[in-house]
Amino acid sequence: MPVPVDELTDDEPFPVTPDTSEYEALDFLVRHHEYGFSPREISDRTDINESSVAKTMRHLKEKDLVERSDGIYYVDPVRVETLTARLKSVDAVVRLFEATPDDDAYAEAGWEEQVPTIDSTGGSETSSFD
Incomplete structure (x- = not known):
């Protein structure tokens, strides 16, 4: 029986976020993965x-995300590449949001008047957002 793709995908968010102690510790251990x-x-x-x-x-x-043995923490060598990619991905998203302007500096004046409305008769009228 076919299995829905939604059941096969892992859409759990990465369990650590930037600017936290967990993120910093994991990043450190991944960068120094040859040691505990x-x-x-x-x-x-x-x-x-x-x-x-x-x-x-x-x-x-x-x-x-990490392993522990005799009070020593380390990253499983098998997971180093995956964790490195995930951390880089999270870093890229942070940089993207930091570079995004907080205002509509790129919007042209009057843009909202050019957005068509959905008309039940099939026509398209422009509408102003008040």
């Missing part, structure tokens, strides 16, 4: 304060 680090070492090498790094790492472990 203790919470204190992660704190020393990032901007994450020592009091919150344990909680941060626990959350990353719960989200299955």
Whole structure:
């Protein structure tokens, strides 16, 4: 029996967001994926304060983004490429939104008067948004 594509796709958003301790720790571990680090070492090498790094790492472990062995956190080597691509993708979206103007600087005056309305008789009239 065919399976709907919606059931096969993973449309869960990436579980960490930029400008968070989780994002910073994961980014650090991915960039240094050939090593494992203790919470204190992660704190020393990032901007994450020592009091919150344990909680941060626990959350990353719960989200299955990092591994832990004997108090050392690391990224599974099999997942490095995928995580690197996801982090780059999230970074690109952030840069895109930062570059987008907050106003309608590119809109031409009177543009709203040129938008046609849906007319039940099949004609198209222009409408003004008041």
